[in-house]
Amino acid sequence: MASGVTGAAPARAIRLHGSDNVVVLVDAVEAGGSLSEAAAGVTASAAVPRGHKMAIAPIAEGEAVVKFGQTIGFATAAIAPGDWVHEHNVGLHDFARDYRFAEARPNDRLLPPEQRATFQGYRRANGKAGTRNYVGILTSVNCSATAARFVAREIERSGVLADYPNIDGVIALVHGTGCALDLRGEGYETLKRTQWGYATNPNMAAVLTIGLGCESFQISAWKEAYGVEDSDTFRTMTIQDLGGTRKTVEAGVAALKEMLPAANRATREAIPASELTVGLQCGGSDGYSGITANPALGAAVDLLVEHGGTAILSETPEIYGAEHLLTRRAADEAVGRKLVELIRWWEDYTERNRGEMNNNPSPGNKAGGLTTILEKSLGAAAKGGTTTLRGVYRYAEPVTEKGFVFMDSPGFDPVSATGQVASGANLVCFTTGRGSAYGCKPSPSIKLATNTPMYRKMIEDMDINCGDVLDGVSVEDKGREIFETMLRVASGEKSKSEALGYGDAEFVPWQIGAVM
């Protein structure tokens, strides 16, 4: 039975952002029905199905319909508070094909330094700050993966880490590529950046990179590309130079033992939240992702940006169709054009690979309450909040701007998060509806459930329940809870996936191009 009719409890409604002129109904409502706090005082003028939108303010014909704090379409007729808002009174016209670079650039609020939150982190020599203090073993190619894992195992078995309590662990992050790829292609460039990004992520105190020797990904060329030489926090070696596996493991263990004392000297100190760089992810989305966890994470990101921090939105195929809203929020035309170039690249790439990019709302989406392509893609993009888009980066490219930025990546979680960590993310926030168990090293991942039943079922894997937004907790309050959790986890509190020990198998560099 529909809620909100006379005598029944008011129908639950969610207002996803303070500037929205519509709410989303958690419960169906009949004509004359009353609404919960988010739309208190409004009476339904017609029956509205659950998951659909209802106006809470008058919207004149031609005026923007605002959800997630952003334009999702325009009224094609005058809309009154209490009206059902859907295809019959909302249209997009040519809006979605017009980038209007930087025209809707927001006036971001930025707190003065003395009012900014802090976390307990590790200040690195280059000025960046870590939330963890790992020692990493990377590989140039799959052919040295086992040697790298053997080195990590030997270090663990030796018990030597007991002498270095400030080190969170020695982690071997191996992969399935590194050879038989075109050295002039973007696949190689992407891997090169990814490896460098991990070697320099502020959550890494020191890094050893092991290669085979004859692979396409030459460690010497990689070091030359970044102008770096071996040091007491950066060592490299190959199996062929050293004369085999056993000698390499021996040399790797010896090299790590030399690096551990320096790595252990790092200690936590108060660091402003402006040094946080948070990778935003969603995986295993459901019908609640776009109305609970994603907007709540977006509210947390708006807070993070206010405190001077950085958040990285990614998963390009999933924001397809909403790029026009991001270009309008861009800091300037150049930033906006970079995003459009990424979209064009993906259109070409998927066509060449006989896939497709198509994010138009399906009949099922429409029956569920999604009206326009903008609204659909905003369900994913909502986790990026509402501030100015400050920069657009390729996969694994170092993020140099603070604030809200975009990094290109596939939607596949481990591949996307790997790129974000390579770009500098020292923390990850991951929303999930179906229940992902994802975890990451060296950057801890905080998992946000979109609905209460899944949260309860997978409570050992979930950090925060955003399902209670359906029960009346405001998106703003939820955002504050997420922001505070970011600060605590950044300061050393273990996230659920971290306590379980996740993160050694989730390093998955994006492979582009043919494996030859």
Next chain:
Amino acid sequence: MASGVTGAAPARAIRLHGSDNVVVLVDAVEAGGSLSEAAAGVTASAAVPRGHKMAIAPIAEGEAVVKFGQTIGFATAAIAPGDWVHEHNVGLHDFARDYRFAEARPNDRLLPPEQRATFQGYRRANGKAGTRNYVGILTSVNCSATAARFVAREIERSGVLADYPNIDGVIALVHGTGCALDLRGEGYETLKRTQWGYATNPNMAAVLTIGLGCESFQISAWKEAYGVEDSDTFRTMTIQDLGGTRKTVEAGVAALKEMLPAANRATREAIPASELTVGLQCGGSDGYSGITANPALGAAVDLLVEHGGTAILSETPEIYGAEHLLTRRAADEAVGRKLVELIRWWEDYTERNRGEMNNNPSPGNKAGGLTTILEKSLGAAAKGGTTTLRGVYRYAEPVTEKGFVFMDSPGFDPVSATGQVASGANLVCFTTGRGSAYGCKPSPSIKLATNTPMYRKMIEDMDINCGDVLDGVSVEDKGREIFETMLRVASGEKSKSEALGYGDAEFVPWQIGAVM
């Protein structure tokens, strides 16, 4: 100084196959110089550089020049024993563009069953035979990789395997894909076959597959595709069904403990060599690969085929240009046409991915002694020997023919070998010049060094030195040594990479198509 001149030691020469009318010179020779045993009695009629070919029999104008037991070109002038054989007197004309399906199909020698060699293996319920007795943990998606590894770790820590001495180990073979892929594309079909091939490889006594739940690769659809249900040697589960990581690890450990007794009941018995299926690999090739280890492995494969066994050649991009020789050796036109289709697929695939397939001898190749594209690609294909091509398979497709067959794959070793094991390989033979440390589970890998210096330097990783072919050991004798080593390793003797513990990080399913 060149060998072979009057008063100096005879120049070393290698005859790569009994039917060859040319030898390859290990040492340069001057006009009038004498040659070592492989070309004894022949006197050089002109100076021939090292690595180049010299005729050891008369070759009339228009007659085939035979190396590796196969036509690499045709004499463009009459060639006498002792003549240098290269571009000035060899041409290909249109030969390399004419498939002549099955026209040169060899008369394979097949030993009667009672004369066939045997090995000590595990006979499986479906009639196939294993060389190892592993229990596997597979995953549908990267999102369950950590859970799979945790299950393997818990089993190892529990000490329960001490009660099951016939089990070689519990291995978690995880990967970086399984979601965000096109379910109608060949990428998904390839992964589906690969997973099924591992689940049914005769070296696996039992298999547990763990999924997340919401991934593209649905375990239920996979089981339905192969018409299989859970049994006491095949179990499946998902993290979302079970309510999280800890519960999944608990359930996974319990499921394995139930499967271990049945897996332990397998014992070794005498099994004919016709039950061996050997994946052929080369990685880190050098200038010696094509004249030592690859032809020697080819000689071993010819023996294996005589004994009724199966050998799988792969690495399609590396035989490019030699497909015309394989089509002539094909059992029939249908087999030959399948190979041509693979070649066309690769041409299209690399073009779509902006790479290229080009195996023409470079100026450097020519200076080194390679005359034609056939000769160059035969350097890699030589490891397949000289018998009839009995079947052509897609990547990870079950091999159903016995004898010499081809399975499509990239040249990248772990990806190629993963496909071969999925196709049914219960043993791998891997030639290497630069020194690969590759190892595999569940199918042990035997590593063949192409040259003595590398063999000595990496002796802890190399099983057999084929470098001594340069010093006078015949290719036939080397082939016999390799075949005997295959039988010993198949019977339980550990290969070098196996003793070192390789094989947990080398499961790398081929990814085709865009990661979305």
